[in-house]
Amino acid sequence: MIKLEQNVSLKPFNTFGLEAKAAHFIAFTTVNELLEALKMIESDEPLMVLGGGSNILLTKDFEGVVLKNELQGIDLIDEDRNHVWVKAMAGENWHQFVLHCIENGWAGLENLSLIPGTVGAAPMQNIGAYGVEIKDVFHSLEAVEIASGKYQEFTAEECEFGYRESVFKTSLKGKYIITSVVFRLDKTPTFNTSYGAIQATLDEMGVTDLSIKAISDAVIKIRQSKLPDPVEIGNSGSFFKNPTIDNIDYQGLRAEFPSIPGYKLPEQKVKIPAAWLIEQAGWKGKTFGEIGVHKNHPLVLVNYGNGKGEDIKKLALEIKASVASKFGIEITPEVNII
Missing domain, CATH: 3.90.78.10 (UDP-N-acetylenolpyruvoylglucosamine reductase, C-terminal domain)
Incomplete structure (x- = not known):
């Protein structure tokens, strides 16, 4: 049963740590709860969907409904000799999902370690770092159309990925809520160490046996040396x-x-x-x-x-x-x- 809250502080839900209030706030943990929430919203009422809150700048109170995406779950849905297809729900923490894939030996996401946010936000802006972008490992996603409540699957081509953008930031902006993403990952890794300081950091760490975990550790070390922890700043x-x-x-x-x-x-x-x-x-x-x-x-x-x-x-x-x-x-x- 979803709960409609009023006049809720959004400070805990944005990594800038900025104070702003939402007139109405609903957290959903299942797709059915999302559909129920959408039925409660007036068609002309402003709507904002929050994942990890790591890609927003709140400049004022939000006079509408904030939907907090808390969909959880990671499943191996298919595999062949060379690849695995992994489905992650949109509310999963991105970095924790990357670590989960590394622990299982699924390669392709290690260069994207420690990027803040959720799985659902990743394809929206085609996140990328150190020579890898989401489009390189993306298979498909599922989303709910806000106006109709209908479920729809999007292929990579339909997502129209560009540099830090997708169709969900252009022609379909504000029209869909992503519920899950499927990634095609490799059983045998292709190491990408040429971008930025990855190789130098691996050398500094004394890594001689290259692995996806070693690359992830190097990326984490680089990012932590450059970028402040939102918990602290x-x-x-x-x-x-x-x-x-x-x-x-x-x-x-x-x-x-x-x-x-x-x-x-x-x-x-x-x-x-x-x-x-x-x-x-x-x-x-x-x-x-x-x-x-x-x-x-x-x-x-x-x-x-x-x-x-x-x-x-x-x-x-x-x-x-x-x-x-x-x-x-x-x-x-x-x-x-x-």
């Missing part, structure tokens, strides 16, 4: 996406800024690290009262305790404007601003 991880520009524009920037890094992409595109742009614009480590830019990672905006979401939003806009002024590059938030 409120944050949502990387606040901005890495921008993509035309190669000809990149070459022009290199003439003016010789040290600007860039990673070649198909179709004469180049991805620029937003962290580098923000640091060069002078924002790294800056504090403004209760908020600021983290001292170790300029992509991370932080709440030191009693910050306000509207002030973090203002800071983000100022950073965006200064990067555009200095480099002529538009950076966009990865975080959903509410």
Whole structure:
């Protein structure tokens, strides 16, 4: 039996640790409870679905219904000689799910260790790190259409994955609630150690027998050295996406800024690290009262305790404007601003 609560604080449910209230709040633990909750919501009433709360910036109270996704469960649903198909419910903690796969010898997710959030949020924004994206291991997902309550399965093609986005952030934004995701993982791993500092960290750790657990441990060590723990300092991880520009524009920037890094992409595109742009614009480590830019990672905006979401939003806009002024590059938030 679901419970409709009123005037509920959302501070425990967002990793920024920002105070905001929901006019109405319903937690659901089964799909039937979700369907029951949807029947209780007026068609014109604002609706927000919360998973781990690691990808939102709350700037004000929410005058509508917040649905808290607490669907749990992990099942091996199929396998062949080379692969396993693993179904995880959308409310599962992402990192704990990755660790579960590693413990069972299912390879493919180890580079995505310690990313905050839930399984359901992972395909929504096609999360990625250290050379791996969700689309590389994704098989399908199930979701409920909010307007009709109908169940629907989506293939990888139907999800329209792009860089940190999917159809659920574009044409279908706010129209579906993801309930479960199926991943196709490998029985025999293909190790991906070339991206970032993974190989150097493995060497530093003295790893000679490479395994998916060793790669996961290295990724965790790197992330912990760079990114603050939301339990200690409120944050949502990387606040901005890495921008993509035309190669000809990149070459022009290199003439003016010789040290600007860039990673070649198909179709004469180049991805620029937003962290580098923000640091060069002078924002790294800056504090403004209760908020600021983290001292170790300029992509991370932080709440030191009693910050306000509207002030973090203002800071983000100022950073965006200064990067555009200095480099002529538009950076966009990865975080959903509410």
